[in-house]
Amino acid sequence: MRVYLKRNGAGDNTIPYLINIQIATITADLETSFDVPIYVKPNGAQHYTANICGFQIEGSSPEAAAALVERLIPNLVNFGRLPTYVFIARRSHKMYPVYTQNDEVFVTTPAGPLFRHVELAKVREYLSDYLHEVRALGVPGRSETLHVRGIHRTTLALIRPIFYLKKRPQYPGENEFWAPVFPADDEGSIYTYAASGKREVDIAGGYEALLLRSQVAQALIADKRLKGNYELRLDRLLPEYYEQVKTTFEDYPARLTFDETTLKVYRSGKAMIAVENRVEENRYSLFLGHNMEDLRERAARDFVRRGMISDPDTLKIVSE
Secondary structure, three states: EEEEEEEEEOOOOOOOEEEEEOOOOOOOOOOOOOEEEEEEEEOOOEEEEEOOOOEEEEOHHHHHHHHHHHHHHHHHOOOOOOOOEEEOOOOEEEEEEEEEEEEEEEEEEOOEEEEEEEOHHHHHHHHHHHHOOOOOEEEEOOOOOEEEEEEEOOOEEEEOOOEEEEEOOOOOOOOOEEEEEEEEOOOOEEEEEEEEEEEEOOOOHHHHHHHHHHHHHHHHHHHHOOOOHHHHHHEEEHHHHHHHHHHEEEEEEEEEEEEEEEEEEEOOOOOOEEEHHHHHHHHEEEEEEOOOHHHHHHHHHHHOOOOOOHHHOOOOOEEO
């Protein structure tokens, strides 16, 4: 492993240095070279900080910060790899690196068990249950959700998902599928990890979101982890990204309603799409179906599961 400082040629006074990290000797990853920004943090005397896979280090000089990074990196390498994701517990201020190897996802716990599964969703469930059981997550009587972040493959900074691909179990023996989708480092494509590989689609004016969903759905069907194409949907799109995706939809003269809630309906190719505005989360969720009734049934099942309605027939199709 090699770690050294270099001046930031971009002329940004807040990032005077970059830490170049070469780790080919300690990892089997394809990406083995990184440039991590060092930030100046005025605090009486200047402090220099860097963020490595969500872990912040701070030194009194750039050299001190680089030395701390050199000590941290080997501790983050597991199974011959740097983390693919990090689970974050915001209230508890704890982080849990997540690794991928072949078909499986792994997460480790300090002085505790290792959890592994083919589905990221199941690994998060196992980890969350264990941490609540040992009272390492949240406080007694209050649960806490683990949030996922990706890792920038150049700067090692954390990346917020722009949306998720999600499948709820529909049949006995099925597992939930849940995969975060991220913009590529150069923002020229979007990608996710699913069905034993990285799935990536070039940016195409918003069309890329449904193209990636279709690609992943077909891979999961071939892997016998998904039975129907539209069981996989787009969930929790960031508002600014949803606005890009929405431009590819065609208006459709119908909507889904229950109580005071209305879901607008669109068409995209052969698919019918209903959009749920999740106001409290500032995100959008999309349901897909072959036709209006199929779309209604899929959305209704999810609303029943979430306790929003008790009877699927409560969700109605209203023509415009």
